[in-house]
Amino acid sequence: MPKTLQDIGEFGLIHKIHSLLKKEGVKTPGVTLGIGDDTASIQPRPGYELLVTCDCLIDGQHFLSDRIHPLDLGRRAMVVNLSDIGAMGGNPLYALVSLGLKTDMPVEDVENMYRGFTIELNPFGASVIGGNITKTRDAIFIDITLIGEVEQGKLMLRSTAKTGDAILVTGYPGQAAAGLKFLLRSESKKDLGKHPLVRTYNTPTHRAREGQAIARSGYATAMIDTSDGFLGDLGHICLDSGAGAELIREKLPISDDLHQAALELKLDPYELFLQDSDDYELIITCAPENTAKIRSALASVSDVAVTEVGKITDSVGDIHLMLPDGTHQQITPSGWNHFSKRE
């Protein structure tokens, strides 16, 4: 029988986590006090602003604990937060991890979750500096607060897109949405490897390095990650910038995998691209003459695909999809709306 949290108790678990982080994590500069007191403490760098974000994953809502390995779950929970820091042009530094766990959970599963955190944090020299662990009788959850830094004045906002700007997107949104549908069909953990898009859903890729490079270039006017789905987040850019958008359907980057998946699922690939999907790509706007500069800023750190899909217009809140026959379709931003009736 594997040891459970009940067997080793809260302080036993904290001790194990502490040891794991010491061995497998990195030391981040600026930490004046780490895990083990009432708070952690950091010494911020002069000339930088600190970015702070938190995102929470709940079993049954944002992941399915019987269909994801604990290590992947840890990675996924951290990626969601890394993506937010990256979308502001920032560099991730310090994580606080707050967990709600069940007493019968194997200790090894929690250790693997932390391993997942360090796998994602280590490449940035970032680390877990504190957190909280509590018992829950219900769905387990992982709530992470991530602190990053950005050079003063280099912050990338969602509210500063300009009429006429080109709209660019990294990668292939929609793949995670299809992956989730395959995952819901699978019957056990063993099925997980069966479809590449299931992997895309369970361990999405963040674009934090890409976001930093774009911010440094100074050529983007606005940026956001696609955590609310492509259309949801383009909607945030439009609404917050007091603008609209025109998308050209044939330019939307639909991957071969997504085309194939849409066929199998009998769904429209464009719907999968536009709607809720946990891909954590970036939407970037820039003056049309600067798209090549954005491309080369991205190419300096990553081989991610980047596609120009349309432009920002002056009709506030109005997003249009141009179809191949010259007609257009008005589309309403949706994105995750956790309490709406339609769910």
Next chain:
Amino acid sequence: MPKTLQDIGEFGLIHKIHSLLKKEGVKTPGVTLGIGDDTASIQPRPGYELLVTCDCLIDGQHFLSDRIHPLDLGRRAMVVNLSDIGAMGGNPLYALVSLGLKTDMPVEDVENMYRGFTIELNPFGASVIGGNITKTRDAIFIDITLIGEVEQGKLMLRSTAKTGDAILVTGYPGQAAAGLKFLLRSESKKDLGKHPLVRTYNTPTHRAREGQAIARSGYATAMIDTSDGFLGDLGHICLDSGAGAELIREKLPISDDLHQAALELKLDPYELFLQDSDDYELIITCAPENTAKIRSALASVSDVAVTEVGKITDSVGDIHLMLPDGTHQQITPSGWNHFSKRE
């Protein structure tokens, strides 16, 4: 019928919260970007370290949603975090609030929770600068990350108590433990007002101002808040300082209310004082010749009682209780151990 979260949706709720915070909250200096983008952003003050803590309250574990008013719940969740910042000698500044809520929850209840947050934050000029809201089908939870600041080098640790130090405690620990027992006996929200100690449990007092004053004085050697119970947290001080402690039972500050409650509950008041209790008082250690200076530092900001209850010894991890007959009793630190079998 009151409006529920399902009626107004996630973005409707965020909009309402944003408006409430604008109207009833304060503006904290240093916030370069508040709620509404992928992250918040702050500009730390030179010469200060930042303190970061997070604490999570789950329905059924840390509160009983049918026996606490949402405003008090908001206050309670924030107090728990203010207490941690205060125990380090810090000043609270920025809060991130991550909520797991049910779709059938009245919007007004969430607004009242935020009202509770602002009631606690406003006196410090502190504010909510971001967060996350997600749907849960199970127990609701409130997970708060609080960021504070402390002058460089003025951090108060738990690991720096010295042999021979006096042990001081603020207020009257144990009252919240008794309050919880009365609360569990009550049959409805209407009963809540019936016992003063129920109020002590539901809306505990933090000692953040007192903690700051003690840190500024420079006379304390170690400090901790009693979030794990008096004995649990004295145990943390001893273990982390490589020391032990000797307590004099007759000096433990047992309030008249607690004496009376112990009689009614047929429990030992000293047990209630020592064991798990959500009072959020401070344990302070200092050289014996400095106790008067600690008292006057406290008196400059607060009329809270402060009692000398014993001294730090050199027997590592060993805590003794001296009884009136001259004998002594060894007592083992416990404190909240969320996963242990005894719960």
